[in-house]
Amino acid sequence: WFCVILLCSDIVHMASYAPLFVNDNDRKWTPDAIVFNSWQQYGTPSYWMQTFFGESSGAVIHPVRLNSSYSGSLAASAITWRDNEDIFLRIKIVNFGPNTVNLTLSATGLEAGVDTSRSAVTVLTSNYSLDENSFDDPLKVKPVKSGLASAAEEMQAMLVPYSFTSYDLALDEYGELVADM
Secondary structure (H helix, E strand, O other), X not given: OOOOOOOHXXXXXXXXXXXXXXXXXXXXXXXXXXXXXXXXXXXXXXXXXXXXXXXXXXXXXXXXXXXXXXXXXEEEEEEEEEEOOEEEEEEEEEEOOOOOEEEEXXXXXXXXXXXXXXXXXEEEOOOOOOOOOOOOOOOOOOXXXXXXXXXXXXXXEEEOOOEEEEEEEEEOOOOOOEEEO
């Protein structure tokens, strides 16, 4: 249920998703973003991906290196972006494989330290890779955001199977940096 737009969305300032809406009474396939009927609606996992990527459009892209025995089941990108007055290094990783992956995330070249009080991790996953949202369970697959007390220039990360994980490291300032994984 992951969107293919994952890596290129970092450089796209505006994007559209098609098909955006589908009436539940005439649903022929599942990549739609929003499902509705006469009285209710819900966002699909694709909707949540598009919403998440829309939050940080117009960002600065940074090089990423993946060094893992699971590199074949991972895709990653790193950007810096502003949210009001705050600056974040956002490291996004998709684990599209069936194994939990443990990594060391290392950002080099930061001009300022990482603020753990404003840093967060967001995970979009489900116990079953083909899970979908429904009218009965509209939030079965949704992003879950939590604080990141271990946020630092170098930190351990765990990626659950079939997941999208985003690490938002709050920075005071940033310079040229490289994200190693």
